[in-house]
Amino acid sequence: MLHINDLTKSYGGQSVLRSASLHVKPGMRIGLIGPNGAGKTTLLRILAEEEWADSGSVTGRKGLRVGFLPQEIEEISGMSVRDEVLESYAEVLRAEEKLHRLGEQAAVRDGSGDGDISDLVRRMGVVQDELEVAGGYELETRAETILRGMGFRGADFERPVEELSGGWRMRVALARLLMEEPDLLLMDEPTNHLDLESLLWLEEFLLGQEGALMLVSHDQYFLNRMVTHIVELEEGALDLFVGDYDCYVGEKEQRLAALQAAARVKEKEREKAERFVRRFRAKNTKARQVQQKIRQLEKMGPAEVPKSESGAISFKFPQPGRTGRVVVDVRSVGKSFGENIVYSDLNLAVERGEKVALVGPNGAGKSTLLKLLAGELQWDRGTIALGHKVRCEYFAQHLLEALDGEQTAIEAMEEKAEGLEGAPEVRSYLGAFLFREDDFAKKVKILSGGERARLALALMLMDPAGLLLLDEPTNHLDMASREVLIKALRDFSGAIVLISHDRHLINSVCNKVIEVDNGILTHYVGDWEYYRWKKGRELSRAGGGEVAVGSGSPGAVDGSGRSVRRDEGLDGAAMHRERKEVRNEYRRVEKSILSLEQKRDQLDTALADDDRLTDHEFLQSMVQQRKELEEELVALYKKWEGLAERAESMGIEVV
Helix, strand or coil, rough: CCCEEEEEEECCCCEEEEEEEECCCCCCCEEEEECCCCCCCHHHHHHHCCCCCCCCCCCCCCCCCEEEEEECCCCCCEEHHHHHCCHHHHHHHHHHHHHHHHHHHHHHHHHCCCCHHHHHHHHHHHHHHHHHHHHHHHHHHHHHHHHHHHCHHHHHCCCCCCCCCHHHHHHHHHHHHHHHHHHEEEEEECCCCHHHHHHHHHHHHHCCCCEEEEECCHHHHHHHHHHEEEEEEEEEEEEEEEECCHHHHHHHHHHHHHHHHHHHHHHHHHHHHHHHHHHHHHHHHHHHHHHHHHHHHHHCCCCCCCCCCCCCCCCCEEEEECCCCCCEEEEEEEEEEEEEEEEEEEEEEEEEECCCECCCCCCCCCCHHHHHHHCCCCCCCCEECCCCCEEEECCCHHHHHHCCCCHHHHHHHHHHHHCCCCCCCCHHHHCCCCCHHHHHCCCCCCCCCCCCHHHHHHHHHHHCCCCCEEEECCCCCCCCHHHHHHHHHHHHHCEEEECCCCHHHHHHCCCCCEEEEEEEEEEEEECCCHHHHHHHHHHHHHHHHCCCCCCCCCEEECCCCCCCCCCHHHHHHHHHHHHHHHHHHHHHHHHCCCCCCCHHHHHHHCCCCCCHCCCCCHHHHHHHHHHHHHHHHHHHHHHHHHHHHHHCCCCCCCC
């Protein structure tokens, strides 16, 4: 479908692409990964013809339609939200208007008995056929469905786009792109401007599309659900891996282990040769062998053992001082914005050590709750009290602009360290958040969005409060930075309340999920996977006339804050562990099948090589290997089917 051939691209003498090549086939869903600054965005812009390579070529099949969603969009204005999404179909909509006018003309002429209307009817038939082929009658319905999936309400459809914030304008651009249904969809960090509900909808929508997809994302969970292949962009070259992100990590570890083993063997050979030279250099009878060993050493060069790329810096973050058991207590709080009542009688207690994720539909009040806890918003009535010796810190993307742009990164850290008892070595903190030595002297105003976020998080965790309030803390962070943050939050002994669309973060850090909907908080003691399972059970029970979520379901808390009923305790926890084991085993077997199928395809390619079919020993060896692979695959297929049946009986989503 699309061939990328030997692309080269440089900026100011720095090469980001060096003879990069890739073949994109129909239906492939590719996750493009690599460190910040590797050239991922540049590659997408070249494929979208918004930028040009210095050399090489990109060739696609005739009529290939490519759609591109950049990280930042140009200013869009002058249209309503609905009209902007339908802009690509303007000609089709004009044809619909034309059909309506022809119908009115035909009705007037027929009613007056003034002449033949057969020509009008014929023209109406032509326009109607064109509309049906273009799907014109379904366009507005499709557009509204996509907009609702992106979090828009019916009242928003006629709003001028220029009234929206940058994040919502990005959603409009995404909705328009999804409407166009391109053959190849290019997306650069599409999850950054979506809440969790919109992200879940987007996943289901994209999984139902037939076109190819190439996306850049640092969301590990999103990649695992969406992609069939990973393409790593490293040192200007593209390397293709079959499978999702977890498969890629496993394959990288295997390759690294093989390279390290080869390097160790080479080092041993080198040491052996050096010992021989030292021992026999002075012996005339061994002069010839010594010279051979010297030449061998010159050809070998030094043995460099590759280092693991996953190695996040090992660092122990400080912990907050001992606080009371309850870190924040919310009682009978009401909050309204004009006539919009967000909370009428909000009650919540967060205890020391609890790590809570707030989830729920867009506009449900998650951000309002976090701002109330942070004191960023004043409540109308009720009380919000911090516990004994509790201090809270609030992290949100808009607060990154409050950092002093004229300070350097190291100056900001040193200022924070002033007054701290036993102030730590601030360079260690910056290093723990993946700042390099030459980044320390950079002024905050020239740092990227991800670097500012890392700096703000480092400042927060250098002197941690007993309660951390985090609003989308992983936005703009790359994979390595996310893992550093996850480790710090996992080890944190205080309480955390966060909003995030990063399900990997929620699974790794949180021990409670609170669903916020229509002013009601429903508590689930567990991670994201447990919440999804429990939510599915409650919805299925509700469908059968049993208990519904938010109305006496296990773990629910009504609007007055009274606990309705707790989860099943140890039995529920044991069942959750069993479900997790089944899901993990299912995915492990599935990855093994993918790997063996790839090996089988490689053997089939080798067996089809005419030049080698005459080699009887080669042919016999290949046939035997393929037979063994088939036997192993048959056993894995059987195990996979059994696990799928077991997962289905337990209500586990294994897609």
